[in-house]
Amino acid sequence: MKKILLTLTVGLLALAVLQCSQGDKKVHLRLKYTQGETLHYEQTSHRTTQVFENDSLAKTQSISQDYTITEEVLEVKGDIATILETVLTQKIKKKQDDTAAVADTTEWKDQYTFSVQPNGKVLNMEWANIESDTRIAYLQNYYEQIMPIFPSEEVSPGFSWTQTTKVVLPDDVMEASTTYRVKSLVRESGYDCVVIEYDGTLLIPLKTSDDEPDLLGGLDSIEASGVIYFGYQKGLTVLLRQRLVIDGYREIIRDGETIRRNIKGQTDAEYALVKITQ
Numbered sequence: 001m002k003k004i005l006l007t008l009t010v011g012l013l014a015l016a017v018l019q020c021s022q023g024d025k026k027v028h029l030r031l032k033y034t035q036g037e038t039l040h041y042e043q044t045s046h047r048t049t050q051v052f053e054n055d056s057l058a059k060t061q062s063i064s065q066d067y068t069i070t071e072e073v074l075e076v077k078g079d080i081a082t083i084l085e086t087v088l089t090q091k092i093k094k095k096q097d098d099t100a101a102v103a104d105t106t107e108w109k110d111q112y113t114f115s116v117q118p119n120g121k122v123l124n125m126e127w128a129n130i131e132s133d134t135r136i137a138y139l140q141n142y143y144e145q146i147m148p149i150f151p152s153e154e155v156s157p158g159f160s161w162t163q164t165t166k167v168v169l170p171d172d173v174m175e176a177s178t179t180y181r182v183k184s185l186v187r188e189s190g191y192d193c194v195v196i197e198y199d200g201t202l203l204i205p206l207k208t209s210d211d212e213p214d215l216l217g218g219l220d221s222i223e224a225s226g227v228i229y230f231g232y233q234k235g236l237t238v239l240l241r242q243r244l245v246i247d248g249y250r251e252i253i254r255d256g257e258t259i260r261r262n263i264k265g266q267t268d269a270e271y272a273l274v275k276i277t278q
Contacts, residue, residue: 025185026154027194030118032235033073033081039236040274043067049246049265058261065089069271074113080123082115118235119150133209141167145176145202146224155182155194167203170217176203178224189273191231191238199225206250216258220248231273240271 044066051059068088075082087110111128122143127136145165164177178200186193206218226242243266250261 024156026156027185027232028154029150029194029230029232030235031081031116031120032118033076033083033116035073035076035081036278037073038277039071039073040277041069041071041271042274043069043269043271045267045269047265047267049263052262052264053259055262079118080115082113084111084113086111119152120147121149122147132211134206134212134215138204138206141204142202145178145204148178148180148196148198148228157182157184163200167205169205169219174203176201178202183227186229188229188231188238191229192233193229193238194232196228196230197226198228199223214253216251216253218248218250218261220246220263222246222248236273237271238273240269242269242271243267244269 044064046064047061049059049061049063050057051061066089070086072084072086073081074084089108090106109129112125112130113128114125115123117123125140125143127139130136130139149163151159151161160179160181162177162179164175167174167176178198180196180198183195183197186195200223202220202222202224204220204222206215206220208215208217223245224242226240228237229239230236231238246263246265246267248263250263252259252261
C-alpha cells in the first residue's frame, strides 16, 4: 500500500511540475520565413448556405472541397518576407439542389502575392487572376481582419490579446474585433507549438463597382472561431481549424427592381502543413 501511495504521489508531483513549467515557459510568436523555401498545405472544408430573396428561400447549397495550397518564399529583405501563395482546388461549375445529380467540376487556381512582417502584419496583397474590384476589396478586408498580428512581448498559457479593425460603412463606422488566447504548449506533427484559440466578428462591406453594376451594396457579418497550432521555433502555422458563421445581405438590381438578398451559412475548415521543400 505504501508503495502504491508513493507511486501516486510521485506521479501527481510530476504532473504538477509539468503544468507549472508549461505555464512559466514563455515564447516569442514570430513568422520566420526562409528565402527559397516552399510551404505545402492541404485544406479540407465543408460549407452550407441558404440564400433568401425578399424573405423567401431561393437556394440551398452544401459543398465539400479539398484544397492544395503552397506558399513560396520569393524574397526575405530585412524583416519583410514576400510570399507567392497558390491555391488549387476543383471548382464547381454548376451546383444544383442537394437532391440533384453531382455537379460538374473543373480545376481552379487562385494566386496572390503578399508582403508580411514577422509579427504577421500584411503590408500589401496583389491578386494575379482576380479582376473584380468588389471581390478584391472583399478578400483584402477578410484577410486584414482574420490574420492575427502577434504581440511584441513573449507569451505563455493564459496570455490573451484583442485585435480591432475599423470598418467604414456608407453611413457609419464600426469596429470588428477578434480575441486570441494562448491555451497551451504542445507537440504537433513534429513541431513545438503554441495552441491559440480565437473568436471574434468580422464585418465586411460590399460596394458596387463597374464589374458588378447590379450590386448596390451589402454587408457580411461573420462569426469566426478556431484554434491555431503555431510552430514557434520554425515560425509557421502547423495546423488550423476554423469555423465561420455568416449572416450577410446584398441589395441588387434585377430587371429594374431592387431585391434584398440574405445569405446565411456556415463553413468548417482544417488547414494542415504537409511538408517544406527548397
